[in-house]
Amino acid sequence: xxxxxxxxxxxxxxxxxxxxxxxxxxxxxxxxxxxxxxxxxxxxxxxxxxxxxxxxxxxxxxxxxxxxxxxxxxxxxxxxxxxxxxxxxxxxxxxxxxxxxxxxxxxxxxxxxxxxxxxxxxxxxxxxxxxxxxxxxxxxxxxxxxxxxxxxxxxxxxxxxxxxxxxxxxxxxxxxxxxxxxxxxxxxxxxxxxxxxxxxxxxxxxxxxxxxxxxxxxxxxxxxxxxxxxxxxxxxxxxxxxxxxxxxxxxxxxxxxxxxxxxxxxxxxxxxxxxxxxxxxxxxxxxxxxxxxxxxxxxxxxxxxxxxxxxxxxxxxxxxxxxxxxxxxxxxxxxxxxxxxxxxxxxxxxxxxxxxxxxxxxxxxxxxxxxxxxxxxxxxx
Amino acid sequence: xxxxxxxxxxxxxxxxxxxxxxxxxxxxxxxxxxxxxxxxxxxxxxxxxxxxxxxxxxxxxxxxxxxxxxxxxxxxxxxxxxxxxxxxxxxxxxxxxxxxxxxxxxxxxxxxxxxxxxxxxxxxxxxxxxxxxxxxxxxxxxxxxxxxxxxxxxxxxxxxxxxxxxxxxxxxxxxxxxxxxxxxxxxxxxxxxxxxxxxxxxxxxxxxxxxxxxxxxxxxxxxxxxxxxxxxxxxxxxxxxxxxxxxxxxxxxxxxxxxxxxxxxxxxxxxxxxxxxxxxxxxxxxxxxxxxxxxxxxxxxxxxxxxxxxxxxxxxxxxxxxxxxxxxxxxxxxxxxxxxxxxxxxxxxxxxxxxxxxxxxxxxxxxxxxxxxxxxxxxxxxxxxxxxxxxxxxxx
Numbered sequence: 001x002x003x004x005x006x007x008x009x010x011x012x013x014x015x016x017x018x019x020x021x022x023x024x025x026x027x028x029x030x031x032x033x034x035x036x037x038x039x040x041x042x043x044x045x046x047x048x049x050x051x052x053x054x055x056x057x058x059x060x061x062x063x064x065x066x067x068x069x070x071x072x073x074x075x076x077x078x079x080x081x082x083x084x085x086x087x088x089x090x091x092x093x094x095x096x097x098x099x100x101x102x103x104x105x106x107x108x109x110x111x112x113x114x115x116x117x118x119x120x121x122x123x124x125x126x127x128x129x130x131x132x133x134x135x136x137x138x139x140x141x142x143x144x145x146x147x148x149x150x151x152x153x154x155x156x157x158x159x160x161x162x163x164x165x166x167x168x169x170x171x172x173x174x175x176x177x178x179x180x181x182x183x184x185x186x187x188x189x190x191x192x193x194x195x196x197x198x199x200x201x202x203x204x205x206x207x208x209x210x211x212x213x214x215x216x217x218x219x220x221x222x223x224x225x226x227x228x229x230x231x232x233x234x235x236x237x238x239x240x241x242x243x244x245x246x247x248x249x250x251x252x253x254x255x256x257x258x259x260x261x262x263x264x265x266x267x268x269x270x271x272x273x274x275x276x277x278x279x280x281x282x283x284x285x286x287x288x289x290x291x292x293x294x295x296x297x298x299x300x301x302x303x304x305x306x307x308x309x310x311x312x313x314x315x316x317x318x319x320x321x322x323x324x325x326x327x328x329x330x331x332x333x334x335x336x337x338x339x340x341x342x343x344x345x346x347x348x349x350x351x352x353x354x355x356x357x358x359x360x361x362x363x364x365x366x367x368x369x370x371x372x373x374x375x376x377x378x379x380x381x
Numbered sequence: 382x383x384x385x386x387x388x389x390x391x392x393x394x395x396x397x398x399x400x401x402x403x404x405x406x407x408x409x410x411x412x413x414x415x416x417x418x419x420x421x422x423x424x425x426x427x428x429x430x431x432x433x434x435x436x437x438x439x440x441x442x443x444x445x446x447x448x449x450x451x452x453x454x455x456x457x458x459x460x461x462x463x464x465x466x467x468x469x470x471x472x473x474x475x476x477x478x479x480x481x482x483x484x485x486x487x488x489x490x491x492x493x494x495x496x497x498x499x500x501x502x503x504x505x506x507x508x509x510x511x512x513x514x515x516x517x518x519x520x521x522x523x524x525x526x527x528x529x530x531x532x533x534x535x536x537x538x539x540x541x542x543x544x545x546x547x548x549x550x551x552x553x554x555x556x557x558x559x560x561x562x563x564x565x566x567x568x569x570x571x572x573x574x575x576x577x578x579x580x581x582x583x584x585x586x587x588x589x590x591x592x593x594x595x596x597x598x599x600x601x602x603x604x605x606x607x608x609x610x611x612x613x614x615x616x617x618x619x620x621x622x623x624x625x626x627x628x629x630x631x632x633x634x635x636x637x638x639x640x641x642x643x644x645x646x647x648x649x650x651x652x653x654x655x656x657x658x659x660x661x662x663x664x665x666x667x668x669x670x671x672x673x674x675x676x677x678x679x680x681x682x683x684x685x686x687x688x689x690x691x692x693x694x695x696x697x698x699x700x701x702x703x704x705x706x707x708x709x710x711x712x713x714x715x716x717x718x719x720x721x722x723x724x725x726x727x728x729x730x731x732x733x734x735x736x737x738x739x740x741x742x743x744x745x746x747x748x749x750x751x752x753x754x755x756x757x758x759x760x761x762x763x764x765x766x767x768x769x770x771x772x773x774x775x776x777x
Binding site: 234250 | 400402403404494692693694696697732751752753754756757760
């Protein structure tokens, strides 16, 4: 399997996905060599062999950067990583006799395609998001589109994390739907068992509205703040808590000041797993206002932590996790209306929390692995 | 001789506006809360597909066959909408009643759950209001009562008796009948009231299964159905379905209107079958007394009140409705409070999954098909109305 980020070296859902998927696959007897860039972090994944390929990459606020030659941009690092991963994979295959190659998203696609060419092994690609999602459909890069199109064409099967993604692949890349299997993400209950009280966060007597995600245009954090402004006009005892990092942070801080709500907004940065779980547990409502959200794994995280969820209508996760409220990401009036409702109507909170938990409890990585193995068996034939 | 008590339920609720707390709303209360456009659209569609063609079929049969009789429950909110959106529909019901072979049941004006409120005055008010509306518009006085969704218990039975009714329609569920057949007349426990039980199996064959191609009896024809009725032992068979079964829930193309058209003729071919009005069958021999210590209804698999007040959201709205009903004074506020009580609004908050959930979402008229969204909207309206009652000091 060719990966890119992997916990604790991670910025988004791709890292979590690879971690949980490989663990569940290994439990079912799949032997995995996991290719990823060199990193200074210690990777703890005893269920498989990690193949660290140069260059070394470090995690920074604005995403991953190239370590050795800081003047060069991230795209050079990705290119070098892909080229090296393919060559190492070809070499290792001589001894290991791999059954197939599984890569993820455009960022590892060229390694997948090159290795497929060198080894003649079948290729599977999992699509977590497309360029149309990451760019919020504003200015998609035709260069990345080209890579995505190529890997879709060359893969024997494509795994999409939602019907939303499948539809994008069919419509924007002219791929036959029969080639695409939808296997939605899951959530690991154990990661979200840590609870806390509002007092522990110093938020006594406050209602907590939570945002978790990269602070990028795709995730719509600015809509979150604009809705916050409208909620705060109705009642003052509400804190809007933002956990995540990204290029929009300075802009968001300024926006909260311009809106005059800075006293009701908290920026917490990226939190370790235990702290994140506690944060979900104290939140009265979780809001995901993404402009385009191919899946939105945080929806499942909030639900398994028992927190009611409001998501934008353009999100993939509610395809399987239906017990949530939905709004148009641009409709900050409606977002505010629903935030107020969840905060004030206890019966709504209790009912959403209970039903969503029961729903999401059954969405496990074990089942994702099972379906993935089904795809593996198909392409090996 | 077995009497077929063929009965239809006719109702339209006043559907709600999308009511955000962040937006301005009209000052006039009716326009503030209710979506005229949606109500008009639904009513006109149902009139065209169901009410007018079905009434015409029934009128023909009533004129043609002396022994053909039918029964209707018609809510007050339906009559209000018919007057507004489709006077010819109301006129066609009048013509049916004029045949003298059509009985109209009593019920709550708003199709509400007022029978479950702790205080009984609101229930009484709504039953009286309904009686008046039926007499005014259709010129008849109901003698048999059917509570909203056939919700019935010993306690409710006493209230129905107090309102002067001779009998009540109930669900013929095994939950209260046990080994006994629904096809006989029973009496209420602790009340001087006859109980007429719906035969849900034979009713659901038409109401739910008619268009189901997976059903082994599909397609159901009038002659086959009449043969089943003839072979069913008992003094009565109560067939009671939503009127919209004909042409709305089952499309015209399913053959449902032909079924309705040929049913009287096919039934009357059998010497052991005839049609009857509900009041007539209460004169039959009483077989037993029925003890109904809990709330029985005709909805969902549970046959209880859980379709409307099963989850916490529904209970919280129900409590608000009860609270509002107590505080609202004066004609306008009382009427708005009543319109908000239509049980449909609570039904759309149901989160039951699988089988029943499908039925719930089928009936949901709102764009977003989601109990939580519906709750936010409904509760916003209830809170707003509560505030208005407070500021108006309970006076209109």
